[in-house]
Amino acid sequence: MGEHAADPSHPRYRSLLMRHRLEEAASKGMLAGSAMIAHGRGEAYDYLLGEQTIPSAMDATKEAAARLLAAKRPIISLNGNAVALAGKELLEVAQLLSCPVEVNIFYRTPERMAALLNHLEEIKNEHDIDVEILGAEPDGRIPGLEGPRANCHTGGILNADVILVPLEDGDRCEALVAMGKEVLVVDLNPLSRTARMATVTIVDELSRVALNLIQIIPTGPQITKWDNQAILHSTMSYIVNTMASYAGK
Amino acid sequence: MGEHAADPSHPRYRSLLMRHRLEEAASKGMLAGSAMIAHGRGEAYDYLLGEQTIPSAMDATKEAAARLLAAKRPIISLNGNAVALAGKELLEVAQLLSCPVEVNIFYRTPERMAALLNHLEEIKNEHDIDVEILGAEPDGRIPGLEGPRANCHTGGILNADVILVPLEDGDRCEALVAMGKEVLVVDLNPLSRTARMATVTIVDELSRVALNLIQIIPTGPQITKWDNQAILHSTMSYIVNTMASYAGK
Secondary structure (H helix, E strand, O other), X not given: OOOHHHOOOOOOHHHHXXXXXXXXXXXXXXXXXXXXXXXXXXXHHHHHOOOOOOXXXXXXXXXXXXXXXXXXXXXXXXXXXXXXXXXXXXXXXXXXXXXXXXXXXXXXXXXXXXXXXXXXXXXXXXXXXXXXEEOOOOOEEOOOOOOHHHEEOOOOHHHOOEEEEEOOXXXXXHHHHHOOOEEEEEOOOOOOHHHHHOOEEEOOOHHHHHHHHHHHHHHOOOOOOOOHHHHHHHHHHHHHHHHHHHHOO | OOOXXXXXXXXXXXXXXXXXXHHHHHHOOOOOOOHHHHXXXXXXXXXXXXXXXXXXXXXXXXXXXXXXXXOOOEEEEEOHHHHHHHHHHHHHHHHHHOOOEEEOOOOOOHHHHHHHHHHHHHHHHHHOOOOOEEXXXXXXXXXXXXXXXXXXXXXXXXXXXXXXXXXXXXXXXXXXXXXXXXXXXXXXXXXXXXXXXXXXXXXXXXXXXXXXXXXXXXXXXXOOOOOHHHHHHHXXXXXXXXXXXXXXX
């Protein structure tokens, strides 16, 4: 981290902190080669949001919290970037929900899986968090997906009814929806296939979402009649209005 | 590159090709740690343009070509990502203009400078391109910048009157403008400080810009009365309208 990033009053503190967390994760072998490019795309969209949780994102976060609380078998799916950016916070969310997390990565190698599982175990021990961490020995497959990324636990993702999948790719989101699950996603691009396929789409930066969930879950929010397309339109309108103000329209 | 990327008819062929070029450059030690994140940001903004040269970008490219042709001492400044994404094409542009290029990078190390200079020399030899490549032995400094990134050649950037600086950071763009130079930039984010500071801002993907310049320069375009703020507004309006159409407004 640069000298400025250590100062929480710096306007870009959190953005620089997230970059620092990614660099650390990369040095531990937790990330695929595409992770940095994916993060850069996220940075660009977050810039258009003003690097803040906009109202429609907060609504979606409350809805996601309500659905996770109401679920019979909720689970949080974690990939490399999610562990890097908000591993500790997402374990705290899982603890609040008394649900497991499952590591499930697109480019699955034994080395990366071990690095991610070890990192999560370290966080658990250091912060005295009691959460089951799945992913090491998948015994099921997500129908409709090819290759190792379909692997999952029957006691985890395969039989979950509500699944929080931060930073998911479109194919996997679609396959999970096709299984009849409620799929809650975090995606900074409101136009992505993931954002358009999901049951509830939170267009926000993951570490902010995790901190918001930690605040919201204890308040016991209730499920609403949710119109995800309307929330995406609202998000797009927010971005359009921001850009239009720059464009002097 | 994945199997699809080898097929030029694939809709995302060029985007995947650029990612492949960056990965190759990284493996050769040409890039700083932040290069991939910066590229990801570019990918996100390019997505909002439909991964194409929009009319305002073509106008800006013609204006840049005209100003480079009319310059007394034009130069092209190259950083790691510029060399990786369009090194060959930018050397061809320099050859058409009979001007030098100068390697000038933010995080300057002897190893990265050597990797970049060697890569450019290889391209020159392989494609029989006759262009002077500066950067190895800087003997001047850009006023107002601190550290190694201020280093430059007196026979290159320091005394140039018109400078094409693809993918430049805001500080350096500002310092070059303060020296009284015409600064022509390529930046996919129309809201960036670089985009707002420059004399002419081309909001487009660098390899497309380089190919366009190779087409345009031989036609001998003329300098116009240029309103860079108007072109940025036009670009923003394009993006706003694209997003508004998605938002159903």
